[in-house]
Amino acid sequence: MASLIQARDLTKLYRMGDETVHALAGVNFDIARGEYCAIVGPSGSGKSTLMNIIGGLDTPTSGRIVIAGNDIGAMADDDLAVFRNQTIGFVFQSFNLLPRMTALENVELPMIYGGIAPKERRERAAALLERVGLGARMTHRPTQLSGGQQQRVAIARALAGNPALILADEPTGALDTNTGKEILALFGRLNREGATVVLVTHDHEVAAATKRTIEMRDGHIVSDRINGGTPRHDAHL
Ligand SMILES: Nc1ncnc2c1ncn2[C@@H]1O[C@H](COP(=O)(O)OP(=O)(O)O)[C@@H](O)[C@H]1O
């Protein structure tokens, strides 16, 4: 079966005056449907750049990224926006909720862009908030919620399009250890329920809760292993 994610020779260069930063310096990997994968590495190693490219939020300087058989670098902006809405759920370290909207309204937002009728989207948003354990907080605004609760709203929002792929960039980075564990347990459950989950972390305990760890350094993959098992393959630099 074709991989859900195929990354081929991805590079990303940033020119800063006379200097060129190789944020990604030739990255190759495949992620199959149903995987639960962590991307680890020191700050500046290219993790967020990679996640943004996988999620279609940014484009590579060269190389190809294919998601569910779609070469997203070759898609027109409008098509990409629709594809993203239907296929990918993004979760960020800082939650990125709209502060003036309730939890319910935040979760409804991608469904408004998705053209779903008001009654249906309200019902679906409520069901998603129930699913992440926030059924009793639907009309709260972000400032009236704890960090962990805000991240649950953000996860419910990411699930609004029933995405095949959930991408999370440091989703526990702004949370205390116990709350982080609860959020991690939620990702584990979503993965068992069928979602492919890729998360960035620099916490090795968080990575160990996933099934596969891809380690980056200076824009390269330096190791790729099944957690608790043997390496998948040696680093190709
Ligand atoms: N918009 C940008 N302009 C210039 N350099 C950038 C930009 N975004 C990221 N970088 C650089 O690319 C490298 C990788 O960054 P990033 O992907 O954010 O790393 P990580 O998420 O692993 O901390 C870093 O050296 C960073 O400074």
Ligand SMILES: [Mg+2]
């Ligand atoms: Mg980052």
